[in-house]
Structures are given as structure tokens and as C-alpha cells.
Amino acid sequence: MRFPPRITRAGAAAAVLSALLLGGTVTATPAAAAVGSVCYGDLPAQAHDTxxxxxxxxxxxxxxxxxxxxxxxxxxxxxxAGYYHEYTVITPGSPTRGARRIVTGDEDQEDYYTSDHYATFDLVDFGC
Structure with missing residues (x-):
């Protein structure tokens, strides 16, 4: 099993702490706000297969x-460029690939799930 990285969250916390201590500002990026998380056990069975x-x-x-x-x-x-790769999560009954995907990140070995063809993503949490 791949396990999601913890450094991303630690890095974000360090940036906030640094800004608070040094009097800087912190601006949230759209990407950070748009990525949620999902427990591995809450994914559809087809995502487990993928x-x-x-x-x-x-x-x-x-x-x-x-x-x-x-x-x-x-x-x-x-x-x-080249960091992320995508994989189909089969949608039962769909005549096409459907909208569900797993997108992986190479270096940190994170896995993201999207059920709406890249509009939103959830980082897969293997620990819950």
C-alpha cells in the first residue's frame, strides 16, 4: 500500500507559523483549498481495485x-511536469471510462481520488 506524505501538511503548518512569528502574510492557494481527504475504506470497491x-x-x-x-x-x-499520473477507476454500467480517476504523485507517493473528472480531489488516507 502507498501511504500519503505528511511533509506537505507539515510544510504548510511551518509556513503559517513562520508568517505569524515573523509578521508576514499567508495566502491560501486554490489548490490547497480544493483538495480534501477520504478514508481508503470509504472509496468505492473499483478504486481499491485500481x-x-x-x-x-x-x-x-x-x-x-x-x-x-x-x-x-x-x-x-x-x-x-511529469510528477502526476492518472488511472481509470471503472464505473459500472458506463460505456466509457467514466469520470472517476486515481491520480498519483511520484516523489511523495500520494494518491488522489476524483469522482467528477478532476473538478475536485481527495487525498486518500490509508490510516483510517
Whole structure:
């Protein structure tokens, strides 16, 4: 299982503390406000399947699985090009790939779930 990083949250807390102590200002980015969290156990079963495939390295059901996610919507935290990759979460009954995805971050090994085709994301929490 992949575990979400704690450094991102610690880094944000350090920025707030530093700004308070040094008299600076803190501005929230849209990405930070748009990303929630979801317990692994609350994900649909198909998301569990996709996370298992990612962990094993495939095989994936769609040719697009594993491609670089561009983060054009800028909902996820800003990272260098090529950092994020997306994978399909199968939607039962859908004739297409549907709107559900897992987007992974390479360096920190975080996993994000979206059920609305990148409008919102939840960081998967494997600890609850």
C-alpha cells in the first residue's frame, strides 16, 4: 500500500507559523483549498481495485492508464511536469471510462481520488 506524505501538511503548518512569528502574510492557494481527504475504506470497491493495480504495476484496463496528468485545472498542488499520473477507476454500467480517476504523485507517493473528472480531489488516507 502507498501511504500519503505528511511533509506537505507539515510544510504548510511551518509556513503559517513562520508568517505569524515573523509578521508576514499567508495566502491560501486554490489548490490547497480544493483538495480534501477520504478514508481508503470509504472509496468505492473499483478504486481499491485500481490502487491494487497501481501497486502491482498493472496490467491496466485502458491504454490511457498511467499517462502523465497535466494538472491543467490546478486543483492539485503545483509540481513539475511529469510528477502526476492518472488511472481509470471503472464505473459500472458506463460505456466509457467514466469520470472517476486515481491520480498519483511520484516523489511523495500520494494518491488522489476524483469522482467528477478532476473538478475536485481527495487525498486518500490509508490510516483510517
Amino acid at each position: 490502487l491494487g493495480l497501481i501497486e502491482r504495476g498493472g496490467p491496466f484496463p485502458y491504454a490511457q492508464d498511467g499517462v502523465v496528468f497535466q494538472n491543467r485545472e490546478r486543483v492539485l498542488p503545483g509540481r513539475p
